[in-house]
Amino acid sequence: MTQGASPSSAEAASLSFLLVPHRVQRGAELRTLLIGLSALGALTGLYVSWLHLSNPTIVSLSFLLVVLVVATMSTRRVAIATSIGASFCFNFFFLAPVGTLRIADPQNLAELFTLLTVSLLASHLSSQVREAQVLRQAAELKSALLESLGHSLKTPLTAVTVAANNLNAASLTMAEREEQAAIVRSELDRLNRLFQDIVDMARIETRAVAAEREWVQPAEIIEAAARLAEQSCDAARLDIDVAAERWLVRVDPRLTSAALAHVLENAGQYSPSGSPIDVSVAIDGNELRIAVRDRGIGIRAHEQHRLFERSYRGTEAQVQRFGTGMGLTIAQGLVAAEGGRIWADNHPQGGAVVTLAVPAESRAAAMLEAEAL
Amino acid sequence: MSRPAQILLVDDELSIQRAMAPLLRSRGYAVMTASTGREALELFSRERPDLVILDLGLPDMNGLDVCRHVRERADTPILILSARGAEKDKVAALDLGADDYITKPFGPEELMARVRVALRRSLGRDAVLRGHLTRGGLTIDFDRHRVHRGEDEIRLTPKEFELLTLLVSHAGRVLTHRSILKSIWGSPAADQPEHLRVLMGQLRKKIEPDPAKPRYLLTEPWVGYRFADEDTELPQR
Numbered sequence: 303m304t305q306g307a308s309p310s311s312a313e314a315a316s317l318s319f320l321l322v323p324h325r326v327q328r329g330a331e332l333r334t335l336l337i338g339l340s341a342l343g344a345l346t347g348l349y350v351s352w353l354h355l356s357n358p359t360i361v362s363l364s365f366l367l368v369v370l371v372v373a374t375m376s377t378r379r380v381a382i383a384t385s386i387g388a389s390f391c392f393n394f395f396f397l398a399p400v401g402t403l404r405i406a407d408p409q410n411l412a413e414l415f416t417l418l419t420v421s422l423l424a425s426h427l428s429s430q431v432r433e434a435q436v437l438r439q440a441a442e443l444k445s446a447l448l449e450s451l452g453h454s455l456k457t458p459l460t461a462v463t464v465a466a467n468n469l470n471a472a473s474l475t476m477a478e479r480e481e482q483a484a485i486v487r488s489e490l491d492r493l494n495r496l497f498q499d500i501v502d503m504a505r506i507e508t509r510a511v512a513a514e515r516e517w518v519q520p521a522e523i524i525e526a527a528a529r530l531a532e533q534s535c536d537a538a539r540l541d542i543d544v545a546a547e548r549w550l551v552r553v554d555p556r557l558t559s560a561a562l563a564h565v566l567e568n569a570g571q572y573s574p575s576g577s578p579i580d581v582s583v584a585i586d587g588n589e590l591r592i593a594v595r596d597r598g599i600g601i602r603a604h605e606q607h608r609l610f611e612r613s614y615r616g617t618e619a620q621v622q623r624f625g626t627g628m629g630l631t632i633a634q635g636l637v638a639a640e641g642g643r644i645w646a647d648n649h650p651q652g653g654a655v656v657t658l659a660v661p662a663e664s665r666a667a668a669m670l671e672a673e674a675l
Numbered sequence: 676m677s678r679p680a681q682i683l684l685v686d687d688e689l690s691i692q693r694a695m696a697p698l699l700r701s702r703g704y705a706v707m708t709a710s711t712g713r714e715a716l717e718l719f720s721r722e723r724p725d726l727v728i729l730d731l732g733l734p735d736m737n738g739l740d741v742c743r744h745v746r747e748r749a750d751t752p753i754l755i756l757s758a759r760g761a762e763k764d765k766v767a768a769l770d771l772g773a774d775d776y777i778t779k780p781f782g783p784e785e786l787m788a789r790v791r792v793a794l795r796r797s798l799g800r801d802a803v804l805r806g807h808l809t810r811g812g813l814t815i816d817f818d819r820h821r822v823h824r825g826e827d828e829i830r831l832t833p834k835e836f837e838l839l840t841l842l843v844s845h846a847g848r849v850l851t852h853r854s855i856l857k858s859i860w861g862s863p864a865a866d867q868p869e870h871l872r873v874l875m876g877q878l879r880k881k882i883e884p885d886p887a888k889p890r891y892l893l894t895e896p897w898v899g900y901r902f903a904d905e906d907t908e909l910p911q912r
Contacts, residue, residue, distance in 0.1 A: 494780060517869040519876060521887065526896035542887040547876045550869050556762075556897060670873045 334376035338384040341368045346391050358410065361396050362417045369421040373428040381425030389418045454496055458489040465489070491533055495567075498530075499628050502560065506635035513554040513640045519667065520583045520590060521546035523559045530563035535570030535579065543582040550670065551590045551662040554640050558592075558660055561636040561644070564629040565594045565656045573598035573653065589642075590662040595655045600648040609646050610634045633658070679705045680794050683724040685715040685741065686756060687734050695728075698783055699790070712736035716744055723749065726794055729773075730756040731764050739767055746772040752793040762897040769851045769898070776849065776898075792847035792904055808843060810903075813882060813891060815843060822882065834859060835878045838871075842892065847904025849895045875900060 345364055349355040365388040373381035393403055397410040405411045465485040468474065474482070505511050524546055528537050569579045573596035580595040601609065610630050634644050642660035649655045682699055686692055687710045696706045707722060709715035712733045719727065727745055731738030742753055755768045755776035765776045774793050777786060808815045814823045820836055822829045831839065837859055842850060852868045864870060879886040893901045 490780075517872070519872050521876070522872065522894055522896070524887075525889075525894050529896070537888065540887075544887070547880070547886070550872065559896065665869075667873050667876060670869060671877065 331376055331380050334372060335380045335383055338368060338372040338380070339387050341371075342384070342387055342391050346395050350395055356396060358392070358396055358413050362392055362413060365392055365417060366421055366424070370424050370428070373425040377432075378425055378429035381429065382422060385418060385421035385425060388421060389414060392417055451496070451500065455493070458492045458496075461489045462486055462493075495533055499632060502564075502632045502636065503628060506632065506639065511557060511636065511639040513557060515552050515554050517550045517552050517665075518555045519547055519550055520592065523553075523555050523562060524581055524583075524592070526555070526559040527562035527566055530560065531566040531570065533567075535566045536576075539570070539576065539579050540566075541578050541580045543580070546581075546583045548667055549583075549585055549664050550667055551585070551664045553590055553660050553662045557636045557640050558590075558642075558658070561633040561658055562592055562594070564633040564636075565644075565658065568629045568633075568656065569594050569596035569598075569654070572596060585662070585664045586659075588661055588663070589659045590664065591657055591659045593655050593657040595649050595653055597653045600652060600654045601646055610644070630656070679703055680726065681705045681707070681722065681724040682790070683707055683709065683715065683718055683722070683727045685709045685712070685727065685733070686730040687711065687732070688730070691730070691756075695786070698786070702787060704790070710734075712738070712741045715741055719745055719751075720748065724751065726790065727751055727753045728756060728790075729753055731761070731768065732758075739764070739771060742768050742771045742773050752796050754789055754793050765898055766851055766853070769849065770853060774848060788847070788904065796848075811890065812884075815839065824882065824884075829881050831878070831881060834874060835881065838874055838878055839882070842900060842902035846902045849899050849901045851899040855899065 342365060345361075345368070349361060355361065369381060369385050369388055372384045390403075393405065393414055394401065397414065398406050405414065462485075465482045468482045469479060469486075521542070524540075524542055528535070528540055566579065566581075573579065577597040579597075580593075582593045582595070584591045584593070630644070630646075637644050637658055637660060640660050642658060644656065644658050646654055646656045682704050684692060684695060684699070684706055685708075686695075689710075692708045692710070696708055699706045707718055707724070709718050712735050715727075715729070715733075718724075729738055729741060733741065738755075742755075745751060745753060752775075753768075753773040755765060755773050756779060757765050757768075757776050758779055768776065774796065775789055777789050805817055808817070812824050816822070817840065820831075822831055822836070822839070838855070841855060841858060852871055853865050856865045856867065856871055859874075860867075860870060875892065876886075879889055879892050882891060883889045891903050893903055895901055
């Protein structure tokens with residue numbers, strides 16, 4: 303679980319990982335900090351050696367400008383670091399005695415203090431605006447999610463309620479009664495899948511997923527995923543690569559198979575019923591890759607970047623009833639918890655290929671056979 | 676049979692009791708119900724049922740403790756009701772001596788199949804491993820350590836045969852990775868499931884018509900393996 307100063311900032315943090323991966327965020331912070339500090343350095347160089355400028359007001363105002371630009375571009379801590387850098391330059395190069403951090407004139411001390419206070423205040427204000435923005439985005443995502451869930455739940459709940467009442471009617475023939483019972487069963491299956499989606503989504507959002515790695519055969523992961531997904535992806539359609547038994551890999555088998563199950567369901571829904579779905583396995587360096595290819599219409603160029611967005615459904619699927627449209631988003635979240643990635647392509651011979659890549663140590667099963675047998 | 680088999684159903688959810696008890700009765704079993712661990716242990720001591728169906732989430736005590744208490748007093752089969760994703764609890768219960776588990780939500784046929792298999796053990800009718808066993812196209816000759824599929828003999832290594840025999844002798848019941856590892860490689864190997872996974876892969880390649888979609892040697896994800904019982908042609912969950 304995320305620890306945070308207040309519930310709202312914890313919430314923003316837990317959701318922001320879906321928007322921006324942490325490593326990327328830290329890289330961006332470092333870059334902005336470097337740009338800010340170089341801008342300060344360049345200005346100092348310009349004033350000292352070229353313009354021979356010594357009016358502290360112009361210097362401090364221009365430094366403040368740099369801090370403000372940095373504050374709007376990046377996080378609070380970057381802005382604070384830049385403010386401190388600016389105060390240091392101002393003191394060292396422009397306040398008498400120049401070349402030291404000492405200050406002779408009390409008026410200069412006030413000027414330095416003002417620069418530091420104003421720039422810290424500005425960084426604080428601008429980062430507050432940014433946090434509010436993240437929260438608002440999160441709230442929008444959530445209400446979109448709730449809306450889509452509410453919509454997906456209404457149909458099966460209505461069908462079950464009506465069918466269960468129908469079962470009470472005395473006038474029903476045996477065949478009619480069986481039909482009503484069948485409706486109840488199939489709608490309950492649907493509710494069951496929706497419920498699982500919600501649980502998975504909540505686990506990802508509260509970051510209650512921690513990878514537990516163990517040695518397994520990819521075949522076992524695929525088998526477990528196929529069982530989870532059988533509701534919308536008939537096991538008979540799966541064409542599983544024999545290479546799945548050639549290795550042992552060290553991954554979190556539960557996260558990986560839960561993610562794969564969502565990909566399989568997706569493949570089942572987006573391709574003609576009964577058409578084959580290929581599941582292939584590859585070890586690439588330190589990664590286990592599982593690719594799922596369907597025989598559907600593939601991915602249109604304009605859809606590619608939206609595919610992993612929450613509640614986005616491909617054009618074809620608008621007519622299908624099953625699912626919440628969260629499947630690939632959930633798969634992405636589950637795989638991310640293991641440090642893995644997921645992407646989608648078109649197969650040269652048609653159909654979409656969705657690939658999961660998870661960091662994994664691997665061993666050839668043949669190596670262990672001598673020990674085991 | 677002179678009297679119907681007695682089942683003790685332990686679940687604190689009334690709706691589960693109200694749905695499951697009539698189902699079990701309709702299949703000819705006598706059913707008594709308990710909502711708490713204490714009540715369950717009392718009933719167990721007094722009535723000595725033939726089977727205990729136990730939900731692990733009880734209000735007054737940990738289901739695993741109930742499991743342990745029952746095991747201390749008798750060898751009665753225990754069937755665990757568990758939630759999906761609670762593999763650790765399932766494995767803990769199985770290692771404490773529970774016989775099998777079934778994951779909520781389950782269908783009636785799946786439940787009845789598990790109940791039949793569990794009762795078979797309690798009534799002393801577990802498979803006796805002598806002579807032949809034929810299942811589908813597969814024939815296992817326990818006396819001569821031979822396995823045939825149709826006319827063809829399948830050559831198994833001693834460890835493969837041992838694994839097959841172990842699972843067949845508990846047909847229909849799940850065996851945990853740990854318990855299989857212990858009985859085939861001995862206690863020190865209990866924490867090295869990779870050996871078992873490789874051996875199982877080999878065995879499947881030899882006896883399964885389609886190793887990617889096993890018919891006989893079923894995986895219970897993250898828990899263990901199960902040899903398909905004759906009537907375990909279940910809708911898989």
